Amino acid sequence: MTNDQILSLYRTMLIIRHTEEELARCHQRGLIHGACHTYVGQEAIAAGVCSHLTKADTVFSTHRGHGHALAKGMPPRELMAELFGRATGCSRGRGGSMHLFSPEIGMMGTSGIVGPCMLQACGGGYSAKLMKSGNVAVAFFGDGAVNNGAFHEALNMASIWKLPTLFICENNQYATEVPFSYSSGSPTVAGRAAGYGLPGFEVDGNDAVEVARIAGEAVARARSGQGATLLECKTYRTRAHAEGMGDFTYRTREEVDAWKKRCPIVRLKAITPAELSGRMEAIEAEVMEMVREAREFAEKSPYPEATSATAHVYSEARAASTPESNAIRPAAPSPPREISFTQATVEALAGEMARNPTIFVMGEGIGIRGGNFRTTPGLYDLHGAERLCDTPICERGFVGLAGGAAMTGTRPVIDFMFADFILDSIGEVINQIAKMQYMSSGRLKMPVLLRGCVGIGHSAATHHSGSYHALYGQVPGLRVVMPSNAYDAKGLMLRALRCNDPVMFLEHREILTAKCHVPEHDYEIEFGKASIVREGTDVTVVALAKMVLVTQGLCDMLQRENISVELIDPRTISPLDTETILRSVAKTGRLLIVEETPAAFGLGAEIAAQIADTGFNDLDAPIKRVNGVFAPTPYAPSLEAAVVPTDLDVAQAIRELARE
Amino acid sequence: MSFEITIPRLGWSMEEGTFAGWMKKDGDAVRRGDALFELEGEKALQEIEALDDGVLRILADAPQPGAVLKVGAVIGYLVADGESLPQVQSGSEVVSHAPATAKTPLTEEAKGVATGASPSVRRLARELSVDLSHIEGTGHRARISEDDVRAASSRRGDHHAHTHTSPLTTDIIATPRARRAAKRAEINLNTLQGTGRNGRIRERDVVHAAKTHAIGSTSSSGHRVVLSGRRKVIAERLAESHRLVVPVTLTSKVDATNLVSLRAQFKTTGESLIPAIHDIIAKLVAGCLKQERRLAGRWDGDAIVLPADDEIHIGLAVDTPEGLIVPVLRNVLNESLLSLAAESSRIIRKARDGRLSGADMQDAVFTITNLGSFGIEAFTPVINLPETAILGLGAIRKQAVVTSDDRIEVRSLMTLSLTFDHRAIDGAPAAKFLQSVVAATENPAARLLMAE
Numbered sequence A: 001m002t003n004d005q006i007l008s009l010y011r012t013m014l015i016i017r018h019t020e021e022e023l024a025r026c027h028q029r030g031l032i033h034g035a036c037h038t039y040v041g042q043e044a045i046a047a048g049v050c051s052h053l054t055k056a057d058t059v060f061s062t063h064r065g066h067g068h069a070l071a072k073g074m075p076p077r078e079l080m081a082e083l084f085g086r087a088t089g090c091s092r093g094r095g096g097s098m099h100l101f102s103p104e105i106g107m108m109g110t111s112g113i114v115g116p117c118m119l120q121a122c123g124g125g126y127s128a129k130l131m132k133s134g135n136v137a138v139a140f141f142g143d144g145a146v147n148n149g150a151f152h153e154a155l156n157m158a159s160i161w162k163l164p165t166l167f168i169c170e171n172n173q174y175a176t177e178v179p180f181s182y183s184s185g186s187p188t189v190a191g192r193a194a195g196y197g198l199p200g201f202e203v204d205g206n207d208a209v210e211v212a213r214i215a216g217e218a219v220a221r222a223r224s225g226q227g228a229t230l231l232e233c234k235t236y237r238t239r240a241h242a243e244g245m246g247d248f249t250y251r252t253r254e255e256v257d258a259w260k261k262r263c264p265i266v267r268l269k270a271i272t273p274a275e276l277s278g279r280m281e282a283i284e285a286e287v288m289e290m291v292r293e294a295r296e297f298a299e300k301s302p303y304p305e306a307t308s309a310t311a312h313v314y315s316e317a318r319a320a321s322t323p324e325s326n327a328i329r330p331a332a333p334s335p336p337r338e339i340s341f342t343q344a345t346v347e348a349l350a351g352e353m354a355r356n357p358t359i360f361v362m363g364e365g366i367g368i369r370g371g372n373f374r375t376t377p378g379l380y381d382l383h384g385a386e387r388l389c390d391t392p393i394c395e396r397g398f399v400g401l402a403g404g405a406a407m408t409g410t411r412p413v414i415d416f417m418f419a420d421f422i423l424d425s426i427g428e429v430i431n432q433i434a435k436m437q438y439m440s441s442g443r444l445k446m447p448v449l450l451r452g453c454v455g456i457g458h459s460a461a462t463h464h465s466g467s468y469h470a471l472y473g474q475v476p477g478l479r480v481v482m483p484s485n486a487y488d489a490k491g492l493m494l495r496a497l498r499c500n501d502p503v504m505f506l507e508h509r510e511i512l513t514a515k516c517h518v519p520e521h522d523y524e525i526e527f528g529k530a531s532i533v534r535e536g537t538d539v540t541v542v543a544l545a546k547m548v549l550v551t552q553g554l555c556d557m558l559q560r561e562n563i564s565v566e567l568i569d570p571r572t573i574s575p576l577d578t579e580t581i582l583r584s585v586a587k588t589g590r591l592l593i594v595e596e597t598p599a600a601f602g603l604g605a606e607i608a609a610q611i612a613d614t615g616f617n618d619l620d621a622p623i624k625r626v627n628g629v630f631a632p633t634p635y636a637p638s639l640e641a642a643v644v645p646t647d648l649d650v651a652q653a654i655r656e657l658a659r660e
Numbered sequence B: 001m002s003f004e005i006t007i008p009r010l011g012w013s014m015e016e017g018t019f020a021g022w023m024k025k026d027g028d029a030v031r032r033g034d035a036l037f038e039l040e041g042e043k044a045l046q047e048i049e050a051l052d053d054g055v056l057r058i059l060a061d062a063p064q065p066g067a068v069l070k071v072g073a074v075i076g077y078l079v080a081d082g083e084s085l086p087q088v089q090s091g092s093e094v095v096s097h098a099p100a101t102a103k104t105p106l107t108e109e110a111k112g113v114a115t116g117a118s119p120s121v122r123r124l125a126r127e128l129s130v131d132l133s134h135i136e137g138t139g140h141r142a143r144i145s146e147d148d149v150r151a152a153s154s155r156r157g158d159h160h161a162h163t164h165t166s167p168l169t170t171d172i173i174a175t176p177r178a179r180r181a182a183k184r185a186e187i188n189l190n191t192l193q194g195t196g197r198n199g200r201i202r203e204r205d206v207v208h209a210a211k212t213h214a215i216g217s218t219s220s221s222g223h224r225v226v227l228s229g230r231r232k233v234i235a236e237r238l239a240e241s242h243r244l245v246v247p248v249t250l251t252s253k254v255d256a257t258n259l260v261s262l263r264a265q266f267k268t269t270g271e272s273l274i275p276a277i278h279d280i281i282a283k284l285v286a287g288c289l290k291q292e293r294r295l296a297g298r299w300d301g302d303a304i305v306l307p308a309d310d311e312i313h314i315g316l317a318v319d320t321p322e323g324l325i326v327p328v329l330r331n332v333l334n335e336s337l338l339s340l341a342a343e344s345s346r347i348i349r350k351a352r353d354g355r356l357s358g359a360d361m362q363d364a365v366f367t368i369t370n371l372g373s374f375g376i377e378a379f380t381p382v383i384n385l386p387e388t389a390i391l392g393l394g395a396i397r398k399q400a401v402v403t404s405d406d407r408i409e410v411r412s413l414m415t416l417s418l419t420f421d422h423r424a425i426d427g428a429p430a431a432k433f434l435q436s437v438v439a440a441t442e443n444p445a446a447r448l449l450m451a452e
């Protein structure tokens, strides 16, 4: 190791140490608002690993992430300002200690949830591999994280896809107050690598030179296409788990003192050639000044404007490159072509994959097989295994990976087959993917398309018929789409593939083969624009997906009974086009919402509340709902039929509402 | 030093007015004479001017546009710059007026102010037998809250006389949309039969009622046009006149040839201001009233008050889109014909625009009403209390007339109809008065010149 390399490690560790100590001081004085987990004692790991990384390499980190951010090149003033909650902070005040973002330098974020960073680093690796950028992605995580499923799924995915990813476990022997020796069946983390067919190394995490050496080899392997490495860096945090917490209920003062003597900075100094002592002193003085200035900067910085609290939930709306209005049939009359819902989505996906090389699809059986629901037929032959990537059955894993991939510049399409399986990855969807644009103050884009089939029918029973769209509608940052026909499906799919927000694209299984006219050319349907499926004057019916078709089938009959139905299909739940519904109710005075799923806290409840609020004086009758019953979906045909609304139920509800 | 801003009395019998909105904002510097707020009294919408200088302080619970307020209610203050509001519970003062003042809720709707009550409040009102139409809502956009209903209910317990309850109005179950439709069509929901579930009134019931029944029908399910504030005042006054006055109407034909020719002469001057027939007659009548002052008497309890020369103010009945209204020409005896003509055209225009002030309609001792323009010859005008007489002008028509020397001549004839209150005046003086008016009308130029 050259003198310059040694001094560079020294400087990085010193920046971390002094910044952390200053933060601890500020925390004691009540200047810092939330939790603050310091990295004191572990500096050698971040410094050693990051010494090999360029700005284009990416780091994904944890709750104890200050050191990683600083080692990756974040100026202390940005970190300090963030913890002070200021507009000049690295996350513009949106994140605090556990959400540090600086994508400009490859600091892709720390996370308040233990685990996801390992999956996201797989995504960073996947992007690098797909785009052949030669970059590596690094996950830092604690010993607590290795007993989480994410560890298992991440290492396995990294192994089978040979991802250029480093897994850096900082084994400081405790997860909060729980000893690793208690919570792990095996005393070694590094040893687990073998189980995944990966190289694993145990390193003295307090020896910066040694960490740097081993990490350097791992980075070189990753860059040269030899895949991932797991490092277990044995270390110790010498401050409490978080500032202000008690420390000696689970460990002894003697133990802490013993580890303080093994301070990585002292150790590096000890092996540094004597002739460098002058330069080291200069570095120390420079760092002290830097940290002092950082605090001053943080304290003087303004708080973010309260009015900006809702900015960046979604990325800026992008105008459609081919808006729907331009997509009206071409002048030359060609026989209207009818294709099915699924064919329409395939057309959209295939076209967009041909245009945009950053798109890749992941799912079970979407490769050679072409998808359980024929969602990707023929695409594998065109684009190969990297863009049509069959996955192990690890929904959380590949959804987490999708998040990391989007953060690093590619566009994953996750094909769940059945949308029920989304629930296995729900934390990645809600806590990571949906929030990432906001937490990074709009600097990360999250173009993740999550698609899957919903809907009750054909005795699929309860694990293959869930929808949960209303649940997704409650998540800020997600777009939720639920088309009712092939025409909409194509336009909405194209929109989803071109927008920068995460989109939940839910396809009702019972209408996948339903055909309608779909233009061959390209068109986008904007989110948040309901379609008026049929105009009428007496009763407004809002229905989704299959229920649109059910209601549509009743309209003529009801018209003969002198009930004129206006049928509205919101098409997207989030954003929800209440304007169109309101306008319709202003005309009809009556509103019925038809949903296949149970009523509680559902879309119907939301629409009813909004219309009762803003359209109260338009109402000529109570708002009514038709819903499925509040029960899991049973198997036997007689039971299954009993939990979903039938066309008779809907017709009856419309008649009764007209009579109200 | 702070000054109270109160609801002024705008007319003789005004007890309450409909607050129409501030013309200044809270905190504005106000100078004496600035228009402060708009108030609708019995007869017209009027701008109320500040009487003092100061900074306007509108109370937090000040009335909303559409609120009906008692005369004298404090609605704000003018304070000196930098001075704070006096410690007055003025809000409660206004609220306490609410039950007595909410007699004309429709004026609020006429202004488009949304009022209403939620279904739960309506149910509470039904349970407590409280009539919502007598409550002024304190909620957002004057929406009635449960508290308002409870307050009304307890007030009624204390002073039962203040709140009218009518089982008819409290039992209405109507959808919000139907209520809105009923307000717009000015249909009383009381009169409707709901066809919805459990008899709930729906919009279609209102629409049906509006379509199928002629306006003004008295059948219980007919389209009822509820009276506007103005119309109610007119109705009350006429009814009172009918109840009290013993009217006798005398008619007399008059040769108006000279009158017509006098107007023609004015026209030849090329001036833009040509006195109207009623202006000339008002001037002539004033002279006659000076001679026969009893016809200019005004009732005041047991007494009749006769005007001084400079108190001979004459009302002119004017037909406006909102109904009959009587602006007043002041001091007719002393004013020149031309200035009277200018004044009458000004107040008539104001009357038609609905912008007469209270002062414009006060203190008449006699009224002139003209149905001649509708081709009416003779009629029985109704006395405008507390006056004691009124003169009706008929149409001027050319007719063949046998002259004193037995020739037949074409003359312009007009019928004058004088109604007098026989309680105050006997037939003979009334007849003498009419005779003098006839004489003056037949030779207007001489009379006018003599009056100069």
Ligand SMILES: Cc1ncc(C[n+]2csc(CCOP(=O)(O)OP(=O)(O)O)c2C)c(N)n1
Pocket (backbone or CB within 6 Å): A063, A064, A112, A113, A114, A115, A141, A142, A143, A144, A145, A172, A174, A175, A176, A241
């Ligand atoms: C999924 C999840 N569960 C629980 C927590 C609460 N929590 C925060 S830090 C922590 C301990 C983590 O231990 P470790 O991974 O060893 O990291 P260290 O704190 O030792 O650096 C826990 C349980 C969390 N943030 N996320």
Ligand SMILES: [Mg+2]
Pocket (backbone or CB within 6 Å): A142, A143, A144, A170, A171, A172, A173, A174, A175, A176
């Ligand atoms: Mg730990």
